[in-house]
Amino acid sequence: MIHLQGTMIIPGPPGPGTSFLLPVGYRPAAIREFAVPYGQFNECGGTGCDEGLTVLQVRPGGVVQPIGRPGIGQNFAEGVSLDGVEFRAK
Secondary structure (H helix, E strand, O other), X not given: OEEEOOEEOOOOOOOOOOOEEOOOOOOOOOOEEEEEXXXXXXXXXXXXXXXXXXXXXXXXXXEEEXXXXXXXXXXXXXXXXXXXXXXXXX
């Protein structure tokens, strides 16, 4: 079982972005998606601030990526939580 924890930040304009790549042996057999909180730093101090839940995708190739979809948060520079993300490695 793989357990992720901590907070990642993806600087730049709001939207999806790859945060890191899991090494071989630590990757899932299929795409896994998790609802995770984002925006917990609440430091932007303007109308662009948002916090709530977004979707974190972990792919078989090792890519870990929060994905912004219509109606789902995209301000990942404010922090995306990895706490509670668990999956079985292939």
